[in-house]
Amino acid sequence: MNNDRMQGSWEQVKGNVQKMWGKLTNDDLDVIEGDRKLLAGKIQERYGIAQDEADKQIDEWNRRH
Template identity: 75%
Template structure:
């Protein structure tokens, strides 16, 4: 998956994101619309964790999503 934009069907990706980060609302995901920077910001806002930890979590999620698509 592209580092700056989450590829694929956004509707399908939204479900996976909500499974991983349950505090993200449907409105949050509508605002994010696949933008990785906005995703990181919303995760930081909802969970109160540092940016480097958020980036590590997104990378882990992205890698696991990529593995499922292979």
């Protein structure tokens, strides 16, 4: 899912995002608003992982959805 598509369907997919990354709060999701870079940054922050790992997780999540 590219960034434009993620932003366009954010309200529909954010529940699935929160299931995958349960440490993300509703406030986090409101700030992210479908922006992949912001999502990766919040995942890094909440889970203490590197950017490339966050990007890898997002890519894997995208393939499943």
